[in-house]
């Protein structure tokens with residue numbers, strides 16, 4: 001899992017990484033922008049019952065200390081055979097910003113990795129969090145989690161609504177535009193926004209009625225209102241106090257959810273009327289910033305709405321069972337939040 005604080009300007013990462021042979025931590029040197037460190041975390045998930053009964057626990061991954069792991073090639077593997085012949089090594093060491101073992105809880109992971117970045121996002125800075133790993137590694141569990149064990153995304157949403165407190169801008173007439181801007185909507189456009197959002201929320205409510213019997217270990221987004229229910233649970237981190245409380249500023253949260261599947265971009269918040277979905281184009285806003293053209297942005301005003309959009313989007317994701325993971329996501333899902341800080345009717349800042 002990797003996290004980075006970003007400035008509003010795009011940073012070309014290609015060619016700018018400085019990577020030493022055994023150090024996986026990477027330094028981002030940006031042309032003109034301030035130098036930033038990309039934090040790279042490793043989470044080692046526990047073995048499943050099936051993996052244990054198949055004797056897959058061969059101590060291949062050994063956590064040496066809080067930052068280092070050794071990877072030992074499995075018995076009988078090609079790596080072992082060639083290292084016995086003096087070709088290559090059967091042990092590799094990697095160093096990370098921090099390594100989290102199988103006992104790490106979702107709450108501990110959030111605290112020790114992205115919590116400070118969430119605070120930065122609420123205070124107006126851009127941030128990017130992404131998870132990277134082979135199929136079945138635990139990416140979905142870490143980012144989304146389950147009803148019982150909420151992951152990073154629901155925790156970020158809870159923290160954001162807590163921060164906004166009673167200072168929400170409900171007019172819906174200031175909407176993110178292109179990459180870093182916002183546009184004013186006229187009353188007809190606001191009406192269209194409300195209608196589009198209501199259509200999604202209503203469709204999830206209808207489906208939610210048929211889903212009440214799901215278990216708490218299933219992905220978070222399958223259960224209606226679960227975000228709201230765990231937001232009150234004691235193990236959930238929110239920032240103490242709300243910095244928004246004291247000021248007269250207001251906040252609007254807009255979200256988008258899309259996937260990259262077979263190198264095409266699909267909007268997950270676009271109701272699909274036919275089996276064939278149309279893909280979206282990635283464009284340049286004229287200032288060198290990439291954005292997805294015609295991507296749907298929805299203004300959400302509470303956790304229940306956030307949960308419904310997640311349910312709706314996840315249902316649209318291209319999932320197919322693989323040999324290793326029966327509910328594997330076959331695409332890269334990208335959930336984006338834009339937080340607008342508004343004074344009167346004027347946009348003061350926007351963070352993503």
Ligand SMILES: Nc1ncnc2c1ncn2[C@@H]1O[C@H](COP(=O)(O)OP(=O)(O)OP(=O)(O)O)[C@@H](O)[C@H]1O
Pocket residue numbers: 044045046133134135136137138139140141142325327328329330
């Ligand atoms: N830290 C963890 N603790 C307990 N179970 C976990 C943990 N991480 C992952 N799992 C379980 O391991 C399985 C695979 O996890 P997950 O679906 O998140 O993998 P993934 O990396 O998203 O896979 P894919 O790329 O194929 O979608 C799931 O059953 C999940 O519940």
